Amino acid sequence: MDNKERADLGDILKKAKLKVRTDNQKTGFCEMLAHYMNEAGYSCKSLASIANMSEATIRRMKNVDDYMPTREMIISVCVALKLSIYDSRVLLRKSPFRLQEDSPVDAIYLKILEYEGKYTVHEWNTVLRKISASIWLKEISMLCMMLALSLCAYSFEVDN
DSSP states (O other): OOHHHHHHHHHHHHHHHHHHHHHHSOOOHHHHHHHHHHHHTOOHHHHHHHHTSOHHHHHHHHHOTTOOOOHHHHHHHHHHTTOOHHHHHHHHHTSSOOOOTTSHHHHHHHHHHHTTTSSOHHHHHHHHHHHHHHHHTTOSOHHHHHHHHHHHHHHHHHHO
């Protein structure tokens, strides 16, 4: 192993140790959001722009411990920050929300998070609008919902 490989491996290990320490600390939602924003290099203003939220809302989420963002707001921030599914779940665990795989709506949110920032909040909102009537009327099965979500996401790849 040469020096460059050792340095790369050392960097990977440092990041992994930092991630474990950060996840295991007694930090709340605000601290975790601030951590992920700093890690990604986003200000409240820049995150608000790409998360399709107001700057004031992002500031409240980041600074006010008793502020209660909605589950959708947190998902939007996770997508905007391009968090991994692991980091998204860490942030969600710091909130009162849990995503349940047996819930149709939560399953869609989990599927969105699995794409780990490949698409923007705006693109996901477009996809969700395309399939929302069928979802909310419960006219299609979970399998069809996931297929529709995957096909809509695929259409972004083909169009771009």
